[in-house]
Amino acid sequence: MRQAIIDDWDEDDAPDDWDERSPRRVRRPLPWLRTILLSGLSIGVLVYLAQNQEKTEAPRPIGAIPASVLIAPPPQWRPISASPPLYGIDQDTLPLRVQAREHVSGGREDTLVLGGFGEAGHGRISVVQGFTEPSRSFFVDIVRRAAEAGLSVTRDAQSRLVPTKFGPVEAAAVTLAGASEQECQAFRFADPEANFAFQGWLCGGGEQAVDEAQLACLIDKVSLLRTDDPSLKAIFARAEAQRAQTCGPGARTASLGVRNPGRP
Known part of the structure; x- marks a missing residue:
């Protein structure tokens, strides 16, 4: 019976770790250890390839900046020649x-300056x-205009309406400051x-x-x-028709802070 059992023994039934060349059994590496080693190796290769790709990649060129960003918009106002002058002031005392x-829309602005700031009759x-x-x-308009002349407004009073040949003009007493201070009457008029x-x-x-x-x-x-x-032309023709005849030579000197010697 024992011999029969031995005869029935098949080589395929022998353990995998049995080595016929040696009477001792040989242990093979464990499967999970092989998996860990292969995974670590794969990760290392991927990291190496990624680092080399970053080094060899050429830097991307910066996109071109649109010309509209580089070019500043043109100023809304540009100086033009005032000679010959379009307007004048009927006076013969101050320069x-x-x-x-x-x-840019085609409008025009002419600024007339009488004398210098700090002088009597400066306008x-x-x-x-x-x-x-x-x-x-009104206050914002005067502050803006004063800043254009290099001045500031240190005091202003309540505005009121003053009749002129153009119609009612808004005016207010203000103190303008530059190298010195001067008491003035600010004004504005608009016909939209x-x-x-x-x-x-x-x-x-x-x-x-x-x-x-x-x-x-x-x-x-x-x-x-x-x-x-x-x-x-129509604006000034209409204004001249409404002009009061009270601004003669005497009023001209009064506008400079001089006592009027008599009614013209």
């Missing part, structure tokens, strides 16, 4: 300087035609339908302030010297 500029008026200014408060407006100030001398009559005289003395614009 008059004129500056002009043109808006400034900017006339805008063909362009409608944005709506602003005619695309015509002006604003500025007239200053007194020393501690003497400018009154409404002196301010009205300055505005009434603004005259149109030359133009081919029929609408502008």
Whole structure:
């Protein structure tokens, strides 16, 4: 019986780790250990390839910046020649300087400056035609205009209406400051339908302030010297028809802070 069992023994039934060349059994590596080693090796190869790819990749060129970003928009106003002048002020005491500029929309602004800041009778008026200014408060308008002249507004009073040849003009007492301070009357006027407006100030001398009559005289003395614009001609023709005849030589000296010697 024992011999039969031995005869029935088949080589295929022998353990895998049996080595026929040796009477001892040989242990093979465990399956899970092989899996770990292969996985670690694969991960190492992938990391190595990724690092080499980053080094060999050429840097991406920065996209071209659009030309619209590099080019600044043109300024809304550009200076133009004021000779010959478009407007004038009927006066013969203080020197008059004129500056002009043109808006991109085609509008024009002419600034007339009487004397220098700090002088008695110093005045400034900017006339805008063909362009409608944005709506602003009176104080903001005066502060903006003062800044353009290198000045600041340190005090302002409640505005009121002053009658002129152009119609009621908004005005208020202000203190302008630069190298010194000067008491002035600031003003502004606008006719949106005619695309015509002006604003500025007239200053007194020393501690003497400018009154409404002196301010009205300055505005009434603004005259149109030359133009081919029929609408502008119509504005001044209508204004001259409404002009009060109270701004003669005596009022001219009064606008400089000098006592009027008599009624013209």
